[in-house]
Amino acid sequence: MQERKPIHAVIGVRRAGGATFYVRRSEHMENYPGVWSLFSIQYDPVSVADVADLAAVAPLFETMSAQRLGGVPVRVKSYLTWGSSDRNPMGVEVTLHLYEIEFDEEPRLNERYYTDGIWLTAEEYEERCAEQVCGLCLRLWSDYAWIMGYTDRPFIPHVYNEADSA
Incomplete structure (x- = not known):
């Protein structure tokens, strides 16, 4: 088996008031298929x-x-935070950089990548995604939103661990 290279990605966070826009990753996506996530x-x-x-x-x-x-068109408003971890189903080092973004019009999701989109508060995200395994992008966003006072607590439902792959 060929060893996978580390993954580097940018993550777009679209937020308004107390809600964030999440997209459901296509089942065809190699990493985290079918998971509610952020643009990446x-x-x-x-x-x-x-x-x-x-x-x-x-x-x-x-x-x-x-x-x-x-x-x-996407406007990159600000750089938020970054993180790196190898705690993921891919078993590789993942380095992510989060940015706040805006659109002048609603994006038209390409179903090859994203099958649905929805605005959710932290509590709504937690309820909707209670059974899904979250990756680094949601860990970073949850912690950042909590530290900045956008939420009253971290809201990530379930973080990947080695037992998930067994």
Whole structure:
């Protein structure tokens, strides 16, 4: 079996008031199929000199939109946080960078990537996703939202551990 390379991705967080927009990943997605998640796209870390430079990451979000969101223009508002972990079903190091994003119009989801989208509060996300295994993107967003006072507690329902793969 060939060893998988580490994964690097940017994550788009779209929020309004106390709600965040989540997308259901297609069953065809290699990582976390069928899971409610945030907008994301993998990238080669050599292609971005400074992940905190919004102009440098804008082309990644443009590619995400062209592939996954019907080409709707994406504005990258701010860099939020980042994290890295190998606690995932893929068994590889994953490094993610979260950004707050906005759209001028509703994205048109490409069902090859995302089959549905919905605005949820932290509590609604927790209820809807109680049985799903969450990845690093939701761990980062949950912690960030709690630290920034957007929620009164972390809201991630279930984090992957080795027992999940048994």
